[in-house]
Amino acid sequence: MNTLQIDLFTGLNDADSMQDVLDVALKVIKPMGFDYCGWQSQLPLPLTRPRLASLTTVEDEVDSKISSGAYLDSPLIRHCSSTTTPLLWKGTTDDETFLQDPALMEEYYSFNHRGGWAQSVFGRVGTFSLFHADSINTFTRQDLQNSSRDMQWVAMAVLGRMNQIRERSDIKLSLREQEILRWTGDGKTVEQISSILSISASTINFHLRNAMMKLDAPNKTAAVVRAIFLGLLY
Template sequence: MDRWQDDLIGAVSEPSEQEVFGYIQSASRALGFDHVSYGFQAPLPLSRPRLIWHNDYPPAWQKHYMDMGYPAVDPRIIRARQSPEPFLWSAELFRDVPELWADMQTAGLAYGWTQSVLNEPGGISMLSLTRREPFTPDELDARLPRMQWLALVTHKAFSRVIRARLASDSPALTARELEVLRWTADGKSAQDIAEILLLSKNTVDFHIRNSIMKLDAPNKTAAVVRAVLLGLFQ
């Protein structure tokens, strides 16, 4: 194991996202990259999923990227949502948004590589490595295993601290509310659940109403979906 890989193991136990990102930056520099970006898209809210983003791109580029609304049309993000296969950036990838590709060229961010991880349940993480010079085929072949290893460790390290943050923001359902919601997810009616758990139907309905309220859901079906996406059944 290379020294940078050995050092990177420490990122897995760091307590904050900023400290984890510091390790990732150092590792990306050791691999010959100028910039690194890591994004995590949480599964909720469904209509506008929460995005957590860390990168060391120039501040002017970060502002321009957001001001232009590029996150909504960036083909790297779209592709990362569809497949965990790593890919190089290219003009072909950006054919539908040539203005973004041109702006990246101007900013010196044209040569990059992205690896995504499709999390369970429902989340997506994405690591991108960027530099000023293009890759040669031999260079890419030689570095690819270490780049993928970096993506895996980055995902593991960030997942731990981000999930802890998201868990602290999640509603606190009681053990009984979760139990009732699990049976609801299995298609059981309130009467079925009452008989299974030896409760009254009114008590089951009470727990379902509480779950709906705590999860800010319009009905019990939506409450089950949100509980699954938040990982409350794990």
């Protein structure tokens, strides 16, 4: 292994939280010209407005917009939700990545996000997670290609460690709780689940309350999302 890989894996092995993982990644990628990095994950649940779970090394307007779901249809998300091929963008006005959405490129520029790199992995039930690195400067295509091999190592290692930490849980759901949360995630109401499982609505609500308490979730939708993130339903 080269020095970058040794530093990366040593740091990730010692990382105890998802924020620690990103801090390790940023130290490794800074010499390649990147100033920020982040992680995003989306669940394609049948909710009225899917959200991106996100974490970054900088709290700014871009991070706030990502968290609020403003960039769900950005070129970055469209690309990373459909392929694991890395996405590279120079941060220049002629960059093909953002030519289809020049207003978004202008907004990124105004928040001091220019050149960048991203790659995703796919998980269970259609989930995907992505790692991205951004710079306050523009890149040449050659700059990005030169760092691509190392960045793929970083992305895969970071996403793998993120999943380990995210799914690390001692929460145990009963088979009935899992079953009811799956149907809830499919958009079924309590009454519909009652009919499907041939048990009373009050029993459905009893199991939902127990699951919400175990998952520390404020409502049944949040319980479904957290249970899927923790790998408890599939």
